[in-house]
Amino acid sequence: MDNSVLQDAILNGLISTQYQGNTLLGPQLLTNNQSSTIWQTLRHELLSCKNFTWSVAFITLDMLVPFKAVMADLAQQGVQGTIITSDYLNFNHPAMFEELQKIPNLTVRIADLNGFHTKGYLFDHGKYQTVIIGSANFTRSALLVNKEWNLKLSSRQEGSLFQQLTAELNAVKHESTVLTSEWIAEYRKNWQPPKTRVTQPEKLKPIEPNQMQQAALGQLSTLIKTGAKKGLVVSATGTGKTYLGAFAVNKYQPRRFLYVVHREQIAKKSLASFRRVIGGKKTDYGLLTGNRHDWNAKYLFATVQTLSQQAVLDKLKATEFDYILIDEAHRAAAPSYQRILNHFMPQFWLGMTATPERMDNQDVFKLFDYHLAYEIRLKDALAAKMLAPFHYVGVTDYEVDGEVITETSKLNQLIVSKRVNYVLNQLDYYGYCGDQPRGLVFCSRQAEAKELAVQFNAANHPAIALTNQSSSQERAKAVEQLEAGKIEYIITVDLFNEGVDIPSVNQIVMMRNTQSPIVFIQQLGRGLRKYPGKDFVTVIDFIGNYQHNYMIPLALNQDNSRSKDQARREVKVPTNFDVSTINFTKVAEEQILASLDKVKLDSMRELRQAYHDLANQLGRAPLLGDFYRYGSVDPRVFAQNSQLNHYGDFLEKMGTELKLTKYERQVLAFLTKELLNGKRPHELILLQCLLRGTCSIDAFKAELEQQNIRVTPAVLQSVDDILSLQFFNVKAGKQLKKDQYGGLPIIDHPDLLTYQLNSKIRAGLESDNDFKCLFTDVLTTGLEIAKQYDLKQAFTLYQQYDRKDVCRLLNWPLDVSAPLYGYRVAEDVCPIFITYHKDAEEKRNAIYNNQLQDGRSLRWYTRTPRHLSSDEVQRLLAGVKEGKPQVKLHLFVKQSDAVGKEFYYLGPAYVQPDSVREELVGPKKKAAVGMDLVLEQPLTPAMMNLLAI
Template structure:
């Protein structure tokens, strides 16, 4: 309590008097909260909820869409016994009866309707036991306010005795005590008298023709540029729902096409595509014709054909090979089929355009080869959501029934028996909790097997949810009829296996349910995309994913975030932060999180077969061997994956892929050095010096320093000496005056310094001049490292919440040699002491479990020296020594790792100071062993951790 009191007092004074005079805890200090690209108000509210003992909300306006992520958090809080109170209003009729109906579902919240006329409050109060936090400002509990709008809110924390939060609490209690309890009778009365507020529409100038959206405009520009260069073929990669068909129509218009052919693989797409083109191109109906489904309007100017009909030899023979000056292939990833190849081999169009959301294939055929490796434009699911092109979704990761019943224990085959009564009860309970009762469900359910689909559809129908199973055994006519029934409200669910992964347009779908193993992130994105197409009155899509203990569920965070790093760290981050994509939210229940954690712990994300497949796919796209920068720009993995491989360098990877990469022993050593020491891009100085020397051969040290200064990068003499020591290989010597630890990097300094100038050593320069492969791979690695460096803050030595190994820290501290091997938990130098802490001990029987390195609050962690150590031990005295101004002589830099099982490297949390009154000798005791004499102390971070950051640790 005293620590909280002191931290609060300093934080308030630092915020309101003078920040530099006090140690301010960012999480406790009065703080303005806004929505930014990196963070939003909902993230702070969620963090407060997940750490509080109780909560109180006073919000005038609430929207249905924002209640979905709230329900996920509240469901977990209810299991932990955490309860809350909420006061809202009927002011201006903003809260519809549907909102109050959903509020009645909240299991652990007492809801009241304010009695005060014009109740327009926006405040949130959280009780954390030893302190409280109030957030008050402009933000109602609406999706736009908490995720996107320009809102100003003030967060203030205080002790229970604090005047501000007491006043807020008193105001809340007055409103709550005088309010009307929300119950079924009140809701019934409200429904009878409710009048929705009138929406004021502003007259706008309507155009008779559609206009390209931002994605389409950019793609059209690129397509025109390609044709201007003489290109005859191109591919557009665009997420489902971003308007590929309209894009094709816009391009046909800008290309001033005389005769056009549109090829699809499903008959049900023909009519919709024709209508879309006519909206853009205009003209009489006679200009448009269909070839397929019994129709053969062969002479139409704009012809829309199914591949099945068009590919027949007798049909193709009715056309001249140069009949069409523009052919568009929809869902172009199917072009490897014989039917498509027959069409492509026959026609000789003026321009061929392929469109697909997923060009990646699992066979040896390159989709890109069929379009001359020309990709005009690419927009993936995450980009489309951020750009607002798709309907926002609220993803909820839940556990499958058996796991929920067993509270997280492993049960094999749970998803195999989804269509049993008890499991169906659980399924419908979760659906009814998250789905707004007022909204008719237009749902798609994806299951694993056809018999499962049929059985589940029958049981859902018996429970009052009219459903129909669709499989690949059903005809096109049957599928079209089922889709029409769903859109008309005659069906609640279509239950399918994989047939709706693509090529079907059901804009009214507002719910997607996954009841199958996630075998592929591509299929996951395809099926998710089925519900994201915009439609009138469609505000959001509810996505319910019932996660079992299957081995591939680690693909879920990858598919949702679009991460390509093959880093478990990034997957954990998606699970912890539960990131938002535009107005979409991603939420996992606690048990579902644990299931994915377990899967992540077992899987190797950068397994050899995955890298090989990714390389082959990317090389096929480029029609040449893929390089590191290709992976960084376009690949399923980014370049850092190859820095972590056991292979010495990327040249060895290419050799294993069958490329005749010819490198001398020395060239191989140099590439290994760049890969293992520089490719991760921890700092740019070494990389940019080598890059400039490749281009200029010689560079004056003074010019290099000026270059760094212009960039705003560290350019002091200590840093320059460190750079020279790394590139001179002195850092890798066992000790001063001795040889290198090994010949891994060769024995020649890469960079020499003569007459105040840098230059590459003669052997390295000769290799660059004579070996094409070496120069290509060397320059590629430098460029990839500089690209990866963009994630770091180069104005300082370390970047907060980036990972560093002990060796990385030695290098970036510009030490004369690598002393990481004996460093272990810390090393005291003259001016700095890096401290490495493993926060959570998974095996409490291990020696390390003695050291309870726990955060007592979001800015303090308990730390222990080695044993035996006492207060008069030299290194302890050195740590506690002070300068004349009272500051510590040795600066502690704190690095923390969540557990031994996670990836190598420690998160950098920033500088920390020793809390003097916490320093004491301690005796750590473990059963059966002698006590260990250590000195324990609290380390206080200069920048306190946010709750989400603390969760990641």
């Protein structure tokens, strides 16, 4: 990096935005918002620095798990760091210092200074240094959600600011000592936690519905008022599902109430919760289990095993209860539950579940008349503070003879002592919240669980293995021992996916292949219940070389889109859910991406399953708009599927009979393949207007202006080119592309100033309900998708476009994407397409060595042979030397050819005039013109991570 890059960045930040400076290097105000957090910036700086020194007064345990994940990767690169902190105000917990000691590539120093309250983060990048100073301590709240202000600055070593900072850090270091175990022991002896405000004891507090429960109760009341007899509530594990049921029953005031659940232990706990909410005499509440038969209780809590017996049902009238609640309602398709559902006739059935999706394809929604009264999913529950936050870390599993564990690894490889030691070291490194670990370990085989328990015990980590052969008494005793702290781990094979409540669990350990997002969320949920003193749960996932690793980011993000691009983003730039974090070590990330590259997320099998899941929820065949509205498959996935011309094709594959003519199918194919992506809404808006009849050009322009959408003569002409199909008047295989879409213009012009749909489409819309339904579905869905884009501009920063999209959005009269390749110099614009990482060394970008490492500029070359005197080059560079370029450059980049046809739009770029020169490039040394391109908007850290720069 030369001095001009840093200089321009500083001038941009401190003098004027007219200087095209690099925002990654320039002065920047860091805050926490929806698009970024202070932690994301710190993480990016850590991963790109050569060493770092932090001087920060307060550090909390709850931020160390994601920090350790980064430090583990830095340790592999030999990167060291130093943190200077203190014992100021007794804020820092003794356990926090112990956890810092576990990080081998970190030196911790304790400042011996009164009133030490600094908050500064210095990163040495070799050629320059970056410092972040402001209000944020190294705490979870400060780095993820609080309103904090921090100033980020970059400087050379020779800079006055850096020298001042270095001098201050050296002074602080001089007044500090290296953290030792002896210091921690002495600190712990005298440490007292900061005083907190005394609150009313929990047992005296009246139970009131929280905000989300209030919303659910309102929806249930509305549903009942409509005359519905059944309703389903989907509520994430730990969100107060039982209390919500009690509030609902109390509001309904039934004559008699029945609660059905699959375990006596849960029935007893639910009874206590209901009594706490509803109140009344103790004799009003009773159990119907194998051990008790309180037949006359007003509020009866029954196990399904007892209630479903025919002799028991015979004693209870069909109308015995006017309100029945089925807990864990996803089980209700089982024969025992069906006997109960078929016997009773209450005024209202309420089903409650955390996981309505079923791996056995049973239709849970149908059992409750497709009435989804309310839904509280994991992300919403975390944001509403209803659950304990989690810190997930995906680490690579142990290597045996150079090979990472796979699904087919032999048992002796899974239980080899070196693997167990590796696992225990990772559990110790990432730690837990609390005085000791209380962990659930999920593994893949029963023999593995038993042997792991033996080795955990031998290593002084008391553990019990539970399998489906363990009795209910053995399971209950193990849970009791874990809660009492007599053991540290319960090791099981999918046994505790649901139906167990151990709020004190502070570690979830996954030592098995993820084969189902449903099971993954169930197991994650075992640790998310709130518990006194539990500020977070640590989730450690040992990721082997598994075929289904791609499911991990999908499960964590509850992503059903079937979009590979979305899944890659979730791995490369993990999302934070409020103060919960997702972290992958570098090797684990590579294993997930390798798995993702091998899978076809949008296969017909995957789409068929998604269709059935959503159809079960809706009680009818879903349309594209339903998939979008319910956060299921991204509708664009159907458009991109080579086996489908339009969504009607898919419906027919699902068994729906449609009456469509050949031409109607061609029109639907045009709408789906060309317009559904919403990247320009103009055509969709015009077609929607034309559903009502003719539309004048003035009325069309007025509609666009009212929606604050850009409209120019060139755009209007391009819309006409698209809807007349002239844009597609190019060869595609053996025929003109426009012929694939029926050959006829979609719109006619009765006169020069009016649009209308062509007569065949009008006739089809008037007489064919299937055609009209599918036609309007594409329009409405496309317009919803269009809301993702900046409709005032042709392109939206960091959105994805393929070459055909670019031709259309630049208002070119023809689709010239086929011969476009790397760039095309038009009259006043030139789109440039760059594949950042080429697989083959002889390929173009491997030869030309495009770089974006400073987040701002790269060296780019024309095609060969080209000279400075070439007409194309002259047009490209016209006005560049004078600072008035005549051709605007738009830069599009994708990571590699493996990610598909779409490129990320990185924004406009300009040529550095003094960088232009003719060079000989490639193995055959052919002439090309090279130049430095500079982005007007430097890349964000997230985009640099996504492109692996």
